[in-house]
Amino acid sequence: MDSNHARTRPSRTATGWRLLRGRRLSSWGEVWRLLASLVLSWLLLSLTIWVMPGVSAAARLDVLVAAAVLGVLTAVLRPLVTSLALVVGWVGVLVASxxxxxxxxxxxxxxxxxxxxDGFWDAFWASWLFSLLVNVANWLVSAGDDTAFLSNLLRQTQHVRAAATPTTVPGVVFVQIDGLSAPLLQWALRSGDLPTLSRWVRSGTHTPRTWHVQLPSTTPASQAGLLHGASGEIPAFRWYEKEAGRLLVANHPRDAQVIQERLTDGHGLLADDGASISNIFSGDASTTLLTMSAVSDRAVRHGPSRGYATYFINPYGLSRSLVLSVGEMVKERHQGRRQRxxxxxxxxxxxxSYVLLRAVTNVLLRDVNAALIVEQMMAGRSSIYCDFTDYDEIAHHAGPTRPESLASLAGLDHLIGVxxxxxxxxxxxxxxxxxxDHGQSQGATFRQRHGQTLEELVRDLLAGREGTVTAATGVGETAGPANTLLSSVGQEKGLTAKAVRRATRERSVGDEVHLEDSSSSVETAAGAGPQGKGDVVVIASGNLAMVWLTRFPGRMTLEQLDAEHPGLVAALVSHPGIGYVVVRSERHGDLVLGRDGTRFLDEDRVEGRDPLAPFGEKAVREVRRHARLAHVGDLVVNSPLYPGTDEVAAYEELVGNHxxxxxxxxxxxxxxxxxxxxxxxxxxxxxxxVHHQLVQWLRGLGHRARLEEPAAVSRGVPPGPTSTP
Structure with missing residues (x-):
């Protein structure tokens, strides 16, 4: 960090960390800290013994001795317990936790x-009560911040730091705030709601920029680009491939592995001793943790890292997350009722299930991600990339600019500072x-506006005709991180993995857990591929949807569609909930059809009113590019942009969408x-x-010297920074 940055950091945080880190009695401050901790443990242990039946103490001094003994046993034995748990795997970690x-x-x-x-079970319940009381007390003492929790993680990762080789070459931590748009960031910086990022920008150490997200504006496509420079491999969040007769869902681990193989060239953003945490794709990182594309890879070890074990076995880990998760669910119920x-x-x-999913993403996974980032920093990884889905998850259900969404964003800002x-x-x-990876837009959904889903509309338009209509328009994106964690455990051997598979068997495909997603119905109905009699598949990604007629190989043309289903395309184009429809013509190439006009993409001309005009000057280029991607639907549908509010209508049941x-x-x-x-x-x-720019910056810091990158050289990309910032 540069000196200007250090001078502008708030002294409260720095002072708190200096007082809390480490166990060595290097100063009187450390002595007082241990004494304060002992006194607090004594008081809370006294309360625990007073409340719990089956446990009693003869004198207060005896409780003080017990608190001291507990501290010694914890310091001496917990590292050993963690090591033994790791030998067993996930089952060992979960049992130990x-x-x-x-x-x-x-x-x-x-x-x-x-x-x-009186017995072990009396001590068992007393220990949980004691841990909960300790976490509540720490939260009150620290005014709700995470200083005590993460300082404890630093102590737990001292062995990792001791094994690392010091270097002066800077590493880079990439923090992805899923779903954050540039206009919202600018507003939050000006309002002061993001103290850490605001301090960076106002002090001049960091510069905020806007980058244009291409179609489709989804996490899989953007991460394929950001991490691998290959966003063109992904036409949507989920899509149907006629040749193979299957649906691919980017946040299903097995599908993510298939897509990863198409993306990788061995030179991804994290290829030089990087770590991928909670991402869809790996960026060719040597260390992958909670990364979807790695879960189904049998060549990758799926057992927990020491970072997982440290978090779950630590008394400030699991019990802390349980307390905060309950609080998060209570907040969600209150905030939902307040909106109504x-x-x-x-x-x-x-x-x-969203109430629980919010607690998982906004508390449990945020804490786990923080623990894993700290572990990888202490190991000296050259680059670390982590996706935090907290804001995106809440914004989908509450709205991108609603108070609860902004509070989640502020929590991430605080965590970045820590x-x-x-x-x-x-x-x-x-x-x-x-x-x-993208921003979010807001609006009432297609079903709310028109009384039926897009799938139901297509089914009505095809009424009485041969074939079936199936759809994948669920909100499976929001459950992706939870799917990854549960699938990671389910891939393991042993009792815990079997229990997870049994508990989620109705939502599983193989060893994978698919929470909150209707995609499996498409795989069942359309799995027969091109031979399926007249099947129609409708898939939505926010306010973008695609339609496939699986009976016909390849991408159908407008002429074929009109011959097979007369009036279908015209009815969709004229519907008030559809802004434009993209279809390929045998005579004119790719067309954008609107109610009042047509844009001829290949011929670069317009008849009537341009249906893409409301979407800005970049819309023509984006739609043309997207229409030429592999595996796009026979029909591509986008909602209108409603004047006055700049809102869109999702074809999923999400008020915030992309x-x-x-x-x-x-x-x-x-x-x-x-x-x-x-x-x-x-x-x-x-x-x-953006990927190529990030790569250049890494090169300028001294990274990637051992990698051969002919692709970057052929593009003529100039070198990055020549001096260490």
Whole structure:
């Protein structure tokens, strides 16, 4: 970090970290910290013994001795317990996370004089109550920040840092805030709601930029570009491939592995000793953690890393996440009722499994990701890329600019600040880049506006004709990270993996868990491929949808569609919930059909009113590019852009959405160190261009020297920064 950055950092955070990190008694401050911790443990242990039946103490001094013994046993034995758990695998980690603290607690109470315990299960429940009380007390003392939690993670990763080789070559931490649009970031920076990012920008250490997100504006396509420079391989969040007769869903691990093989050339963004955390694709990283494309790869070890084990076995890990997860679910119920009570529009129902999914993404996975980033920084990885889906998840259901969505964004900003300070303990300096994969647009859904789904509309238009209509328009994107975690465990051998597979068997395909997704119905109905009699597949990605007639090989033309299903295309084009339809003509090439006119993409002319005019000057180029991608639908449908509000209508039941054109969904974010020069010859148009810029910056820092990159050389991309920022 440069000196200007260090001078502008708030002293409270730095002071708190200095007081909390490490176990060595290197100063009187450390002595007082341990004494304060002992006193707090004594008070909470006294409360636990007073509340819990089956545990009693003869005198208060006996409780103080028990608290001291518990601290010693925890410090000495927990590393050993963690190592033993890792030998067993996921089952060992999960069993240790539940029972390790209870065993240490039982041992401390048994060894301490004057303490009586009726049995192990009394100590078990008492240990959980004690852990919960400790987490609540730490939250109150620290005003709700994560300083105590992450400082403990630093202590737990001291062995990792000790094994790392120090270097002065800066590493880079890429933090992806899923779904954050550039206009919203600018507003939040000006309002002061993002103190960390605002400090970076106002002090001049970082520069915020907007990059244009190409069609489709989805996480899989953008990450394929950002991590591999190959966004053109992905036409949507999910799509149907006629040749193979199958549906591909990018956040299903087995499908992600298939797509990954199409993307990789061995020179991805993270190819030089990088770590991929909670992403869809790996970026060719040597270390992949919670990465979807690696879950189904049998060549990749799926057992937990020490970072997972440290988090779950740590008393500040699992019990802390449970407390905060319950609080998150209570908040969600309150905020959903508040929207209904205030008649906020647009809105959707926020109930069912989403309440739990919000707790998983906004608490559990955020904490796990933070723990894994700290572990990889302490190991000295040259680059780390992590996708945080917290904001995107809440914005989908509440709306991109709603208070709960902004609160999630503020929480991520705080976490970035904590990671920034934690990086000071790493064996190499780290620079931070914050970016998004796309933005989000808002609007009432297609079903809310017109009383039926797009699938139902197509079925009505085909009424009485041969064939079936199947659809994948569920909100499976929101469950992707949870799918990955559960699938990682399910791939393992042993009792835990069997239990996960059994508990989720109705939502599983093989060893994979598919929560909140209707895609499996498409795979069943359309799995027969081109021979399927008259099947029609409708798939939505936000306000972009595609339609395939699986009976016909290849992409059907307008003339074939009119012959097979007269009036279908015309009815879709005239529907008020459809802004334009893209179809291929035998005579004119790719066409964009609107209610009042036609855009001839290949002939570069317009008849009547241009249907792409409302979507901006880049729309023609984007739609033309997308229409030429492999595996696009026979029909590509985009919702209207509603004047006055710049809202769109999702073909899924999501009030905040992305995937097509319209609104803020195509305005991505890139916040980078100001000293890193931007390549003016390669404008930030599309994720592939951002990838090449990131690669150049890594080269300028001294990375990737061992990699041969003929593709980058052939593009004539100039070198990156020549000095260390």
């Amino acid at each position: 539940v029972f390790a603290e209870a065993l240490l607690f039982y041992g401390a109470l048994t060894l301490a004089p004057g303490i009586t315990v 009570r205030r008649s906020v529009e647009p809105r959707i129902d926020r109930h069912g 990671l920034e300070t934690a990086a000071e303990q790493a064996p190499r300096p780290y620079q931070f880049v914050v970016l998004s 995937g097509g054109l319209g609104g803020w969904q195509t305005e991505g974010v890139l916040v980078h160190p100001a000293a890193w020069p931007l390549d003016q010859d390669v404008p930030l148009e599309g994720a592939d261009a």
